[in-house]
Amino acid sequence: xxxxxxxxxxxxxxxxxxxxxxxxxxxxxxxxxxxxxxxxxxxxxxxxxxxxxxxxxxxxxxxxxxxxxxxxxxxxxxxxxxxxxxxxxxxxxxxxxxxxxxxxxxxxxxxxxxxxxxxxxxxxxxxxxxxxxxxxxxxxxxxxxxxxxxxxxxxxxxxxxxxxxxxxxxxxxxxxxxxxxxxxxxxxxxxxxxxxxxxxxxxxxxxxxxxxxxxxxxxxxxxxxxxxxxxxxxxxxxxxxxxxxxxxxxxxxxxxxxxxxxxxxxxxxxxxxxxxxxxxxxxxxxxxxxxxxxxxxxxxxxxxxxxxxxxxxxxxxxxxxxxxxxxxxxxxxxxxxxxxxxxxxxxxxxxxxxxxxxxxxxxxxxxxxxxxxxxxxxxxxxxxxxxxxxx
Amino acid sequence: xxxxxxxxxxxxxxxxxxxxxxxxxxxxxxxxxxxxxxxxxxxxxxxxxxxxxxxxxxxxxxxxxxxxxxxxxxxxxxxxxxxxxxxxxxxxxxxxxxxxxxxxxxxxxxxxxxxxxxxxxxxxxxxxxxxxxxxxxxxxxxxxxxxxxxxxxxxxxxxxxxxxxxxxxxxxxxxxxxxxxxxxxxxxxxxxxxxxxxxxxxxxxxxxxxxxxxxxxxxxxxxxxxxxxxxxxxxxxxxxxxxxxxxxxxxxxxxxxxxxxxxxxxxxxxxxxxxxxxxxxxxxxxxxxxxxxxxxxxxxxxxxxxxxxxxxxxxxxxxxxxxxxxxxxxxxxxxxxxxxxxxxxxxxxxxxxxxxxxxxxxxxxxxxxxxxxxxxxxxxxxxxxxxxxxxxxxxxxxxxxxxxxxxxxxxxxxxxxxxxxxxxxxxxxxxxxxxxxxxxxxxxxxxxxxxxxxxxxxxxxxxxxxxxxxxxxxxxxxxxxxxxxxx
Numbered sequence: 001x002x003x004x005x006x007x008x009x010x011x012x013x014x015x016x017x018x019x020x021x022x023x024x025x026x027x028x029x030x031x032x033x034x035x036x037x038x039x040x041x042x043x044x045x046x047x048x049x050x051x052x053x054x055x056x057x058x059x060x061x062x063x064x065x066x067x068x069x070x071x072x073x074x075x076x077x078x079x080x081x082x083x084x085x086x087x088x089x090x091x092x093x094x095x096x097x098x099x100x101x102x103x104x105x106x107x108x109x110x111x112x113x114x115x116x117x118x119x120x121x122x123x124x125x126x127x128x129x130x131x132x133x134x135x136x137x138x139x140x141x142x143x144x145x146x147x148x149x150x151x152x153x154x155x156x157x158x159x160x161x162x163x164x165x166x167x168x169x170x171x172x173x174x175x176x177x178x179x180x181x182x183x184x185x186x187x188x189x190x191x192x193x194x195x196x197x198x199x200x201x202x203x204x205x206x207x208x209x210x211x212x213x214x215x216x217x218x219x220x221x222x223x224x225x226x227x228x229x230x231x232x233x234x235x236x237x238x239x240x241x242x243x244x245x246x247x248x249x250x251x252x253x254x255x256x257x258x259x260x261x262x263x264x265x266x267x268x269x270x271x272x273x274x275x276x277x278x279x280x281x282x283x284x285x286x287x288x289x290x291x292x293x294x295x296x297x298x299x300x301x302x303x304x305x306x307x308x309x310x311x312x313x314x315x316x317x318x319x320x321x322x323x324x325x326x327x328x329x330x331x332x333x334x335x336x337x338x339x340x341x342x343x344x345x346x347x348x349x350x351x352x353x354x355x356x357x358x359x360x361x362x363x364x365x366x367x368x369x370x371x372x373x374x375x376x377x378x379x380x381x382x383x384x385x386x387x388x389x390x391x
Numbered sequence: 392x393x394x395x396x397x398x399x400x401x402x403x404x405x406x407x408x409x410x411x412x413x414x415x416x417x418x419x420x421x422x423x424x425x426x427x428x429x430x431x432x433x434x435x436x437x438x439x440x441x442x443x444x445x446x447x448x449x450x451x452x453x454x455x456x457x458x459x460x461x462x463x464x465x466x467x468x469x470x471x472x473x474x475x476x477x478x479x480x481x482x483x484x485x486x487x488x489x490x491x492x493x494x495x496x497x498x499x500x501x502x503x504x505x506x507x508x509x510x511x512x513x514x515x516x517x518x519x520x521x522x523x524x525x526x527x528x529x530x531x532x533x534x535x536x537x538x539x540x541x542x543x544x545x546x547x548x549x550x551x552x553x554x555x556x557x558x559x560x561x562x563x564x565x566x567x568x569x570x571x572x573x574x575x576x577x578x579x580x581x582x583x584x585x586x587x588x589x590x591x592x593x594x595x596x597x598x599x600x601x602x603x604x605x606x607x608x609x610x611x612x613x614x615x616x617x618x619x620x621x622x623x624x625x626x627x628x629x630x631x632x633x634x635x636x637x638x639x640x641x642x643x644x645x646x647x648x649x650x651x652x653x654x655x656x657x658x659x660x661x662x663x664x665x666x667x668x669x670x671x672x673x674x675x676x677x678x679x680x681x682x683x684x685x686x687x688x689x690x691x692x693x694x695x696x697x698x699x700x701x702x703x704x705x706x707x708x709x710x711x712x713x714x715x716x717x718x719x720x721x722x723x724x725x726x727x728x729x730x731x732x733x734x735x736x737x738x739x740x741x742x743x744x745x746x747x748x749x750x751x752x753x754x755x756x757x758x759x760x761x762x763x764x765x766x767x768x769x770x771x772x773x774x775x776x777x778x779x780x781x782x783x784x785x786x787x788x789x790x791x792x793x794x795x796x797x798x799x800x801x802x803x804x805x806x807x808x809x810x811x812x813x814x815x816x817x818x819x820x821x822x823x824x825x826x827x828x829x830x831x832x833x834x835x836x837x838x839x840x841x842x843x844x845x846x847x848x849x850x851x852x853x854x855x856x857x858x859x860x861x862x863x864x865x866x867x868x869x870x871x872x873x874x875x876x877x878x
Contacts (some may be wrong), residue, residue, distance in 0.1 A: 004477065023535075314740050314742055314796070315740065317796075318736050318740070318796050318799075318800065319797065321701070321797070321800045322800045322803070322804065325800060325801070325804045326804050326807070329804060329807065330807070333807070337584070337707035338665055338702070338704070339584070339585075339709070340708070341704075345806075
């Protein structure tokens with residue numbers, strides 16, 4: 001067989017990803033939309049449909065109390081048909097962004113491996129089939145990172161502003177993205193971010209007054225909806241006394257935010273810092289889904305120097321396989337057959353979360369090892385001992 | 392680790408790992424009631440029995456039988472009807488709210504294969520008995536399904552439409568002989584679903600204290616066989632060995648049903664509908680018990696189940712019962728399965744990175760052969776594996792390691808649902824994935840087609856009842872066989 005050029009390989013990859021998704025959409029039932037592993041109250045397609053319908057009727061969907069989407073979605077889906085094609089295109093765009101990041105950073109194979117890793121990751125594929133809006137947000141987030149990689153700062157700032165509006169946590173990615181830029185470039189990025197963010201906020205307030213802030217950002221920050229998901233928050237806050245709720249909310253949110261400063265100070269490469277912080281966010285955000293992990297894994301695929309330095313990748317992957325089977329199994333054991341209870345599902349969630357935490361630590365270790373290897377002249381192994389002392 | 396895992400499994404019949412059973416749901420209060428079932432009811436049952444024997448002797452059709460049964464129930468004052476393969480009667484006591492129902496069934500064919508005459512007679516007499524009382528809080532539905540399982544199973548498929556109320560618990564009566572010496576409790580459901588442990592525990596407790604009959608699990612005697620008892624040596628050591636052997640027999644019988652996903656009695660088809668149920672099997676003997684004992688045991692059990700205010704949830708759903716008065720909790724048996732699964736996964740951690748695409752292709756191919764075998768409905772299609780070119784080098788390593796990791800992940804997750812089945816999977820996986828090809832080829836003689844030959848009813852069970860073992864053979868076992876051949 002004639003060797004395909006990398007561009008061809010990328011095209012084949014993307015086409016295959018699209019084809020698989022279209023085929024699955026044709027045959028798969030819609031039951032995936034209800035799965036707690038793939039959707040959360042903030043990303044559920046059914047909730048979005050309901051909100052758009054109410055908005056179309058002229059009601060304010062936020063007065064119902066169960067609609068947590070940003071008004072951006074209402075604006076988009078009032079005019080756009082929410083067909084499966086949109087999600088396929090979103091995944092395609094995400095894969096393209098990843099391939100551009102990969103190409104720009106190091107490789108000469110047009111980034112088809114990174115694109116393949118993203119498109120055929122079961123987490124991303126199933127989230128696409130479940131029409132979780134996390135897929136749409138992932139695409140925008142990846143373009144924000146891609147913009148930073150290719151020095152297209154306006155794009156980066158705009159995309160980041162959009163994603164921060166819908167789910168607050170990407171704001172934490174602004175500091176690492178601002179690293180390593182000249183002050184003029186920083187001004188552009190931050191300025192674009194602020195302008196777009198402000199415009200959207202102003203637009204939202206124009207249409208909805210202030211009724212949109214509490215359901216969207218308020219839910220993310222105060223965790224008012226305790227539907228079970230793959231995160232570790234819901235169980236804690238279900239059994240918590242109101243007296244302590246504020247305290248624990250502060251602690252949990254702080255835990256996610258507290259890594260920003262140290263990582264940005266310690267890690268030089270802004271993309272490495274972004275990678276680590278994306279992992280931190282995906283693991284410890286208030287309403288995670290498998291798609292968040294998927295986007296992190298996809299981004300990891302663009303850093304072959306990091307994956308080469310991971311200490312226990314197979315163990316992590318094997319544990320993810322175990323939890324991938326156990327999470328739906330124990331959820332159905334709890335709610336379908338009634339032979340288990342919430343603790344079973346939560347235990348699987350905790351294993352999943354712990355594994356993700358281990359993976360984040362592994363990535364941090366790999367980043368440090370890579371830096372060390374870069375610094376050390378391996379021809380001169382005797383000097384390495386002295387250089388490590390300086391580090 | 393594999394050795395540790397199997398040693399743990401072998402240690403399970405040792406009573407150091409057992410705990411005494413207790414009734415978790417406090418409202419059940421077993422064997423605390425006065426029983427009103429007495430000799431007049433036994434006489435009624437005998438009268439029904441005569442008529443039923445006539446029906447069986449004259450080779451009656453389903454319509455004739457159902458006509459008689461409906462007539463018998465109606466004469467007792469119950470509203471009765473029939474579906475295409477079952478007859479049912481509704482008992483609606485005056486003080487019951489009608490929102491919950493207890494199901495009592497006695498099917499025509501016993502697990503021995505013969506007609507379950509006295510079981511049906513007991514049910515008819517019980518219907519007559521229940522009608523005359525006013526202290527029940529549940530409704531009852533009495534079902535007589537046509538053959539061993541299928542009549543009851545088709546009744547359950549439409550039970551929501553036939554009468555109001557949700558069924559929480561169920562009992563099945565299997566009484567093939569003239570009299571019985573022991574009452575056996577069968578509790579395994581279809582696809583390895585067990586009822587809440589309170590059900591077999593309540594029946595065992597009630598049978599022992601209220602019925603005065605010796606209880607057994609399945610049909611396994613509580614005494615060790617003769618050859619064990621005659622081993623020379625110290626009394627206490629021999630006693631320990633006897634207890635071990637008896638426990639091992641109980642667990643082996645249990646595993647025999649669970650590993651294949653088969654129901655051990657007609658109650659098994661109720662598990663799918665979240666009905667916690669067991670079968671009472673009267674071991675045929677010339678022994679001392681008959682309608683009187685069975686009726687009283689049944690009545691007392693029903694009185695306990697009648698006390699429930701909510702679904703059974705307090706006791707365990709995952710357990711092993713090595714003896715009527717003991718159980719092995721999950722924490723004492725699950726680690727063995729986790730050890731086995733982990734050992735298989737660790738065997739696969741030396742995967743080449745990145746995995747070779749040719750290797751992945753071979754895996755897909757093995758699954759494809761599994762699919763082909765499913766279409767042909769025979770596992771023998773896997774012989775095609777010998778025609779495949781064997782992968783070399785990195786591809787081979789990839790196939791081997793990914794198979795290890797994948798199947799190793801399946802073992803402990805399956806153990807959460809059906810422990811004996813996971814042990815079967817673990818044994819098959821470990822035997823097939825042994826590193827030495829010559830040993831592997833010997834192990835491969837245990838082909839999945841043997842299952843089809845030894846148990847021809849499995850396919851019918853899948854089609855009629857939904858026992859997922861049969862498709863599982865094609866989805867899991869056949870690809871593993873193919874992989875074991877090609878690596």
